[in-house]
Amino acid sequence: MDMPVNVPVDNPEADTEWNDILRKHGIIPEKPPSPTPIIEEAILEAQRRAHENRLEDKDLDELDALEDEEDEGFLEQYRKKRMAEISTLQKASVYNQVYPLQKTDYAKEVTEASADAFVLVNLTSSTGGNTESRVLSEIWRQLAPKYGEIKFCEIRGDMCIEGYPDRNTPTILVYKDGEIRRQYVTLRELKGVRTKVEDLEKVLVDLGAIKEGDLRLRKQDDSDDDRNRAPEKEEDDDDDWD
Template sequence: MDMPVNVPVDNPNADTEWNDILRKHGVIPEKPPSPTPIIEEAILEAQRRAHENRLEDKDLDELDALEDEEDEEFLEQYRKKRLVELSTLQKASVFNQVYPLQKTDYAREVTEVSSHAFVLVNLTSMGGNVESRVLSEIWRQLAPKYGEVKFCEIRADMCIEGYPERNTPTILAYKDGEIRRQFVTLRELNGVRTKIEDVEKVLVDLGAIKEGDLRLRKQDEDDRGDRETNEAEDDDDDDDWD
């Protein structure tokens, strides 16, 4: 009767002639495939996609500036795509302001409208606490920027009798007749330091605006420009003291 033989193997994954013989006879398992080709293929695929999508976040002015660098037919495709996107936004941009609400109009102005658009309601403070003032200002800036979203505002105690002042402001996000998200005060955002981009992130998470929306990038560029301007002014002030 044949007895199993223990064959010494220093490193079963080593590329040696002895290991090849052992693998051939099933003594040791086949060597797992090297991950290197898979990694290299993934890198090449990522580079290919990045190259294909290199114009994805460019606006019309930026596309025009690339006329000498890109194929004209390729650029024209993106121009047409941007024009379609702009046209779609313009058609959907029907609100463009903050709508003050009355309790009697709530169902018509909020619940019914949410069947075809996102509606965000700010239940604001009776006494105008700091967070309520912060959110009201953000509402004022976001409403014309994202005209396809309806931004509404109503004093909390006029909407819900006895609503606690400490819970204001409260954000109610409606779609298809239902509350999809709510924030009681701005604690979950950034408190009194809440900025436009904090609420924009909520809009993206809700699906009210797309993650790659050019208007988001424009905001980032404006913020960077403001920071650079402020830093330059600070440098000038420092020079005055030299």
């Protein structure tokens, strides 16, 4: 009776002549294909896509500045795209201010209006001593003209809801399609008194009220970078007086 032969194999994955003989006779399995070509292909594809989309975050001024570096037809394609985006925003930009509310108009100005747009209501403090409330009111006034397709409203909390405690202000109520989609009671879920415009912009992106790639968001980031950049050291002119 033939007895099975125990063939020694140090490393079945190794590229050796002995392993090739064993694979040929089915003693060890074929070596799986190397993942390297697949990885290299994926990297090349990612680079190709990045190159094709290299102008996605450029506004019209930035596109004009690239006239000597990019193909004119390619630039014109993106100019048309930006113009279409600007036109769409301009048509949708119908609010552009903070709307003070009265309780009697709440259903019309908020609930019904949310069928056409996101409506954000700021329930403010009834006193002047609530710092968070003052912070949010100022942010509201910066966001409203910047994102005119969103309706920003404001009403005192105790005028909107009888007996609404001042300690719960400011309260943000987000309406869409007649329903409250989200609410923030005070700014503790954000950054408290340190809450800034960009923090609310992140909320708007999360809600779907604005797109993550909206150029208006990048402009805000650029402005912040300019403000945070350390001023250049002025040259010492004392030598002129030596």
